[in-house]
Amino acid sequence: MSTESSKVAIYAAMGANVAIGIAKFVGAGLSGSSAMLSEGIHSVVDSVNELLLLYGLKQSEAGPDDQHPLGRGQEIYFWSLMVAVLIFALGGGVSIFQGVQSLQHPEPASHSLVSYGVLSIATIFEGTALAVSIREFNKNHSRQDIGLWEAIRKSKDPSSFIVIVEDSAALVGLAIAFIGLLLSQFLENSIYDAIASILIGVLLTIVATLLVSETKGLLVGESASPETRASIQTIVISDPAVTAAEPPITLHFGPKDVMLALNIEFKDELSSDEIEAAIRRIEQSIRDSHEEIKRIFIEAASVIK
Numbered sequence: 001m002s003t004e005s006s007k008v009a010i011y012a013a014m015g016a017n018v019a020i021g022i023a024k025f026v027g028a029g030l031s032g033s034s035a036m037l038s039e040g041i042h043s044v045v046d047s048v049n050e051l052l053l054l055y056g057l058k059q060s061e062a063g064p065d066d067q068h069p070l071g072r073g074q075e076i077y078f079w080s081l082m083v084a085v086l087i088f089a090l091g092g093g094v095s096i097f098q099g100v101q102s103l104q105h106p107e108p109a110s111h112s113l114v115s116y117g118v119l120s121i122a123t124i125f126e127g128t129a130l131a132v133s134i135r136e137f138n139k140n141h142s143r144q145d146i147g148l149w150e151a152i153r154k155s156k157d158p159s160s161f162i163v164i165v166e167d168s169a170a171l172v173g174l175a176i177a178f179i180g181l182l183l184s185q186f187l188e189n190s191i192y193d194a195i196a197s198i199l200i201g202v203l204l205t206i207v208a209t210l211l212v213s214e215t216k217g218l219l220v221g222e223s224a225s226p227e228t229r230a231s232i233q234t235i236v237i238s239d240p241a242v243t244a245a246e247p248p249i250t251l252h253f254g255p256k257d258v259m260l261a262l263n264i265e266f267k268d269e270l271s272s273d274e275i276e277a278a279i280r281r282i283e284q285s286i287r288d289s290h291e292e293i294k295r296i297f298i299e300a301a302s303v304i305k
Contacts, residue, residue, distance in 0.1 A: 006057060006159040009133035013163045014050035016129040017043045017170075020122040027118035033184075034102035035177040035196035036115055038095035039122070042173055042200065045091040046166050049083040053159050056080065060254055070295070073254020077219040080158035084215060087166075088208035095201030102194035112185050119178050126174065130167035137164060154225060157255035158215050169207045173200045224250035224258050228290060232260065235285050241266050241278035256292045263299050275300055 021043030028036040056079030062072045134148070137160050146154075152161040180196020183189075223229065229248050236245045242264055249261040264282070266275050283296050 006136070006157065006163075007054065009136040009160060009163045010050050010053050010057075012132040013129045013167055014047055016125040017047040017050065020125050021047060023118045023121060027115050031112065031115045031181075033115050033177075033181060033193055034098055034190075035180040035193050035200065036118070038098050038197040038200045039119075039173055039177050041094050041098070042091055042170065042204065043122075045086055045204075046170065048090075049086055049162070049166065052079045052083050052086075053162065057159055070253055070259070071257065073252075073257040074219065076157075076159055076254065077215055080162055080215045081212065081219055083162055084208050084211035087204055087211065092201045092203075092205035092208055095204060096198050097201075099194045099197030099199075099201060102197060103191065112181060115181050116178070119174055119181070123171065123174050126167055126170045130164065130171065133160070133163040133167055136160065153214070155255075156218060156222065156252050158211075158218065159255075161214070162211060165207060165211060169203060173203055176200050176203065218252065222252050224252065224260075224290075224292075228258075231289060232262075232286055232293075235289065236262060236264060236282055239278060239282050239285075241270055241274065242282075243267055250293075253294075258290070258293045259295045259297075260286065260293050261297045261299075263301055265302055266300055 021040055024036055024040035024043055027033070028040055053076075056076040059075035059079070060071075060073045062068070062075075064071045137148075137151070137155075148164075152164065155161050176196050176199050180193045180199075183192035224232075229250060232248045232250075233245065236242055236248070244265040246263040251259045253259060262282075264279075266278060270278070279298050279300070282298065286293055286296060
């Protein structure tokens with residue numbers, strides 16, 4: 001996903017979360033709903049997360065320097081991990097705490113119509129933000145016959161899929177809050193509102209755990225996709241100067257920044273000038289097919305077969 005597409009999705013989500021968060025807190029203050037308060041906290045956490053993602057994107061765009069010779073593309077992976085931690089600690093933890101407090105000290109909710117109105121408006125905003133984030137994701141990811149979740153699993157750009165996951169979780173959280181309010185009103189028992197708050201916290205904890213799992217691999221270093229590695233191997237082997245090649249070694253330094261190392265065995269009868277020309281030819285073919293590969297290191301050596 002391009003940086004600009006990521007920013008469009010993040011700005012859309014942040015705008016929705018700021019507006020919704022204000023409405024949720026007003027609704028929580030008027031109604032006394034624990035679930036509504038948890039949803040307000042959820043929106044605040046999401047807004048902070050979007051700021052962190054924007055900061056991470058900005059930092060990742062910095063070019064190489066003496067201290068960071070390969071650039072700072074992995075900054076976005078670090079800040080994405082911080083987003084997951086915040087969702088877990090502030091979103092999940094605070095919502096569960098708020099729900100437990102409401103269980104221990106139940107208070108009857110009031111102004112239910114206000115709460116329903118806020119939840120309805122929030123659903124429209126969150127749904128719109130989700131549609132924008134999915135649209136921007138699809139622009140830059142070839143999903144072919146795979147589903148959205150599988151495409152997210154394969155994506156190397158957390159700034160795009162985190163927004164989709166956040167918006168999806170927000171819609172589920174709104175549904176939980178709505179059911180909790182509905183049960184509390186009709187059964188005249190605020191315990192259901194408190195349970196809804198706890199369930200929202202559990203939902204955010206699960207989401208955070210999934211995001212940590214996805215971003216951890218990127219942060220510690222992941223190779224390019226199997227399809228990309230297979231394509232590179234085909235390009236190398238098909239060159240007439242090559243007799244054998246070891247599997248390519250790749251490493252993501254950012255969503256669109258991959259380092260490639262190759263160990264290639266060339267024909268014995270080739271001169272040094274011919275080998276040099278073959279290396280340039282192979283490098284150009286790889287760059288033409290895979291623009292995300294920014295650095296290529298080729299070693300001419302014997303390959304153990």
